[in-house]
Amino acid sequence: MTSPESRPPGCAGYAPFEEELVNAMNDFVNAAEAPDFxxxxxxxxxxxxxxxxxxxxxxxxxxxxxxxxxxxINSGSDTSKPAADSTGRDTTLLYTFDDGATLPIDMGGWDQESVRVQFLKMRVKGEYAKAATGTCKPGSVIGVSPHSPQTVDTGDTVKVTLCAG
CATH class of the missing domain: 1.20.5 (Single alpha-helices involved in coiled-coils or other helix-helix interfaces)
Known part of the structure; x- marks a missing residue:
């Protein structure tokens, strides 16, 4: 498209093609609706x-x-407990949450690694000792202290007694 200044003298306005093109562009711009968001x-x-x-x-x-x-939590079955607990030690830990709710956890028959993982989740420290009894699986929990009805809070230390075999 040529600018009006570059036209030969005597040509006023646009050439018919240029005028038609400008009109078409103006019609398009004016007719297109802006999107509404x-x-x-x-x-x-x-x-x-x-x-x-x-x-x-x-x-x-x-x-x-x-x-x-x-x-x-032991779901009521005694399959994970030792065959007979002749030691008389309790294996149920009563954990107290920050909101005051308590949860009993029976650790009877658990191995040391399972107890360690659970203590990490509860943010409780564990001390481990072994006791000799002939009626339990070696390495399984036969007692915890403190045990239920005493409660254990975050940061407490729990003494875990494992079966020596």
């Missing part, structure tokens, strides 16, 4: 998605943590 709705949906994602993740973490704690 609902910015408040977009922000609201983004916040809702974010809140839902955070709630889902928090729920998954709580369920995973609670599931781990529940999995550590």
């Amino acid at each position: 609902d910015t408040a709705g977009i922000v609201r949906r983004a916040r809702r998605k974010r809140a839902t994602a955070i709630a889902g993740i928090a729920t998954a973490l709580i369920v995973a943590g609670g599931g781990t704690a529940l999995a550590s």
